[in-house]
Amino acid sequence: MNIRMVYPRRFIQDENGSATVLALFFCLIILIIGGMAVDFQKRQADSQYLQNAADSAAHAALLTRQSKSESVAISEALKVVRGMLPRKNMQEAITSADFTFGTWDYDTRTFTPAPGAVDAVRVYAGMTKDRGNSTPNLLLYMIGFDSFNVAEDSIQVLKRKPCSFQGLLAEGVLTIDSGNFFGPSFCLHSNTYVSLRTNNYFTADNYADKILGSKVSMPHIEKLDIPDSAYSSNTNLEGAKAEGWYNLSSLDELPNIITNLELGVGLFVPSTVLLKAPTPLTLSEFRPSDIAPGLAHRHNCAGGKIIFKSGTYEDFTLVTDCQVEFSSNVILKNVVIATRNTSAQAFYSSSGLQLGVNDDCAIGGGATLLSLGGFYANANFSAYGGVVWARGDIYFHARAKKIEGLSMKTQGSLTATSEAEMRVCETSPILGKYAEYGPRLMQ
Template identity: 35%
Template sequence: MTSFMARALRRLVHGSDGSVTLMGLYTFVAGTMIGAFALDYTYLEATKTQLQVAADQAAHAALYNRRSMSEEDAKKVAIELIQPLLPSGRYGRILTTDSIEFGTFDRESAVFTAEAGSGKAVRVKASMTEVKDNAAPSYLFKMLGKDHFDVAASSVFMTYMPGCLKEGIMADGVVDLQSNNSFSNGFCIHSNSHVSINQNNYFEPGTVVSMPNITDLDMPRSGFEKNTGLQEALRDQRMNLNILNRLEGIQESLASGKGARIPGYITSATTVPLQASSVQQSMLTPGRIYRIDCKGQSLDIDGATAPIQNVVILTTCPVKFANGSKLFDAVILTTSTDVKSVTAPQGLQIGKNDNCAAGGGAQIITLGGVSVASKLSMFGGQILAKKDVDFAANADGLQGASIVTRGKIDGTSNSRMGFCLSGMEQNFETDYYRMAQ
């Protein structure tokens, strides 16, 4: 019996059936480890993706709300926003106020720098860690003694201003330009519909002419031959003209005398009521905001006798400028919705001709349209309109011009438009947001 048992054991050890059993055991253990790794890896990648989405949404929300809120309030809004996505009852404190920092972002070095009080950029760090007692649990890796994992994601958003919205002519409708116009390096012409060009126009290298589809460009058959630089200037792009959504808010801010929209040359927050159908600088005190009631008529502004300057004028009436009127350090805003709520016979100058020096600019804002007969000139000047803008021959915007409208822009001939870069600081703008990291 003993010899029979020994022979059986030897057959088990040395036989092929035994080796297959041991190999199966090794395979099972290896397969289990690979499965554990794959399951936990997949879970961790999914968790990290969720954290990245949360960080991106929180960063955008924090920076967007920072323009109208304190840092702490903007942080709270961002944290509240991601609760439905990653509820704290299940995921713990994904974000805290300490994990949201405002500051600046240097695009060249790709470095974020925390800076208290800034609204230029934000960095958000979303995390599930052992220190915060919300680390991501492991599953099959528990068999190897690994109970949890630290997972984190970071997002940086920054504000920016598209160059074309700072200086250029922008319209949701058609931009229609005729002949013998000149546009210098950096200046932008954009339509969210299409651009129509006649001939003998000059586009200096660096000029941008854009629309959603450049094949919609309307021009004569010889258009590229008769419009030097046009082909090189063309770009496919659509732009959200967000500043036009803010016109009512700008009006409310100016009327209240409070907020960041108030120009620096205004020294009194008290709005001065005035009844008049015509006004000139001698009737106005520099540094004040005027709300003018035109008694149901149009408001005639004489800026030719002396430039209208260092004032804000608010009215519900259509505005008519006298020949040769000038606006320096001034805002004219009308809530009139007439298709020609702002008109000038000729020679309207928006901004001081100061070779792109800081200050001296002026802004015209209307919920209607603008029409200037001829010789419109802009020097650090801005026109914001809900309806059409048209200007006739000999417009001059060589030193800083920005025209933005929901309607169309109709410009005739012999105009010069150029890029100034400086001297546009007082123009009304709204931030755009993009992911930096």
Template identity: 35%
Template structure:
């Protein structure tokens, strides 16, 4: 019995030892995968504003931080990093050295690299060294809510008697406040970090059809707000990634008038206006078509101003740096066709007290946004605010899904594979 017990003990110890070795190999594999994920994210993030080679250097540095070369060897090399395109349907990666859309990272610990994983007790089975590789694919994407909808870093108040069509999004990084008698079609999104924090009237979900099904938990880092200086510089100098395609000249025009009409604006040109602390008036009925206006002024729009393939950007930090009489139209009323979009960007806030219309239009504000929209005047709208958003009543929030390609966007990143 003693001899038999010794055999059993030896067997149990051998199996236990092999289990420990196997757990060690799994841990090494997980460590390599974490390094791959971190390096891939770093490569694509850095690629946004740098060339591919610099992005690869950054990714290798991140991998070496996770798995120092002195301890693990050259886990990731520049040749292990490829930029390209990812196809979700076929789950395939196509290499394109000029792409900023996706990156594939394939680190390894292998005999050919000189850094295989040592498994001591597996030496009994004549397998003392193990090759391990990992792969991570990161892609850029445009979050649905930031493409079309209302997104505020603080409270978003959407008031009452509105209809929200399928696809429209309302998001707050604090909470959403909803009044009564709103209707949310299936496919509408209302999100905030904790959907239980939604502010409702006493009638709750009963007076807001479809709201409960639309609720989601989520948080967006509003990266576009951190890029406003870069957008301003590109538009001011009439060059760079954020300059609209319809601007044909790299020579900006300096405008001295503090009141602008159609006659003061030359199509396909950037116009700089310095107000010296005064306000800039865009006269009633002015059509801003294929122009960019860059200023530090607070801007006052007269009634009936239309922005059609136009950008207005101001560095004014006033709470009402953008203010308008009735019937301000942002974008071309073209049934969500491509082109015709328009954008208003302000370092302050925006207030339009009556009949704001969106047709493939975008507002980006570091401050608060307050507006009352035309009852038939939203068909493709993107409002992004660093403060609160106070909406309107008695209208339908239409969703396009198309015709929003002129919007200013910055990439977000996610793991695809």
């Protein structure tokens, strides 16, 4: 029996079995590299899940908050994200405590919590050890890294949609005749297509002075209906073209808006009108002295007609089911008139209807017409802080009259005839209430 004696010096120099130790080191290195590849990729995937869920939750919460309480907004948002977080440990990544409503400062780009706010919301989404739901590792746990903390947040802010503030917007065809001037930021939009004649002027973009030019938009710009000479005869038309689609579902709310007006309550009641039960009117023809200012009124005539005779009418609301006719040279100031009449000419003006006061866009003094039917202004229509919303078609003829601060929207077609000057009013507050707002991702 041979016994091999291994002396200390020889043991140190002996290389038998070294490959096994080296293989273990290589296995460890491969495990770490593989773990980094697999688990870091998994962490990134979880991070994206959380970011998508936080964005969706913030969007849903802010939209719901416009008409509901904070608690209802949070509840609705949580329903939206439940299906977006597939694994069990993700389900607690967003809880009701992770929603914070507040305000957003565009200059400093900072969010400030403010209980009761409706303008902005921040949503936090977290998978962390503190919550007991950190994202587990598949391979790195074998070398002591059990899990990663993953957290994301989203801030969404309610921002006014371009073109929903002032301009001409139609679900159907928007037809513009000749000889019109469109100032900076004035919008012409159709969700079908725009038909445009000649000799119109569109203000160009001026990026140096941060001035946005007037726009002509529709979902498919190739559907723009123009004569052969349109680009030479319509100044800056090429630069004014834009593609887009606008959700005009706010017009679906007209029945609810009209009901609130009838009760003398809601955002659309002028500040000069008392919030009280409406006063019934019975006359079929009105003069300014026949309608008491500062009150909400109603008039039922079972499909008949009421007529506003020439003059200036101020400071009231009126809800009716009648056709409303304006005699020549009627001026409406701080007035809201809404009709449930559904005829094509639910509002009719023979000549000279003026919405608002010609005061160089001073705050206040505007007027609003809301119709479940159409609107027809035959000649010399003008607006200085005015709103015309209709479910039926809209037609107006301005002929050298000014349009300063007009929000005109229809679920039908809109036809604007020639020789009008149309501009945006930056300081007309009544229009802000009628603008469409939507969540915008800020962070």
